[in-house]
Amino acid sequence: MYSKPCCTSLCWSEVNERVLVGPKIVDKMTKNIQVIKVNLKAAHDRQNSIADRHSIDRVYKVGDWVFLKLSPWKGVVHFKKKGRLSQHYIWPYQIIERVGEVAYRLDLPPELSRVHNVFHMSMLRRYISDPSHVIPPQPLEINPDLTYDEFLMTILDWKDKVLINKTVRMVKVL
Incomplete structure (x- = not known):
């Protein structure tokens, strides 16, 4: 049809050149099938091999801390935010039980009581605590009128940002 060559697994030639009898066509067909299989x-x-490179065997133990991945269901807001700006993972929760081969029960806070607490391992990501990420609280003196004073430590850097009709000085302060 449509004046195009016929390409079937039986014969890779033009329609008019085909001969359907004889051992030549059988040999040609078996060679073509072998090439296709290879x-x-x-x-x-x-x-x-690409799929194996990207797959990770993850096993969590009871007591491990994991981040919980949010599944953005349309119109359902379980985790307070919805849309593009919502977080992908929410704060770490502790695993309290392993349910089956790939499911884990998490210790969720009371705010998430409406969410089922058993999740598939694809919804979890290991939480590795790093003490350097925790900023110790500094004492803050509050005035009687419930305000506080901020003090400039040092100016680290500054630059002038040129807009269309004015210049704005930007300062980086410690």
Whole structure:
């Protein structure tokens, strides 16, 4: 149809050139099928190796801390925010039980009591605590009128940002 060559697994030639009898067509067909099988196996192996490179075997223990991934269901807001600006993972929760091979029960706070507390391992990401990320609280003196005073330590850097009709000085302060 449409004046295009016929390409089937039986014969890779023009429509008018085909001869459907004889051992030549059978040999040609078996060679073509072998080439197809080799190409399919190579493609399958390539995709399999890529998938294996990206897969990670994750096993969590009871007592580990994990981040919980949010699943953005349409119109359902379980985790206070909805849309593009919502967080992908929410604060770490402790695993209290392993349920089956790939499911874990988390110790959720009372605010999330409406959410089921068993999650698939694909929804979890390991939390690694780093003490350097915790900023110790500094004492703050509050005035009687419930205000506080801020003191400039040092100016680290400054630059002038030129807009269309004015210049704004930007200062980086410690």
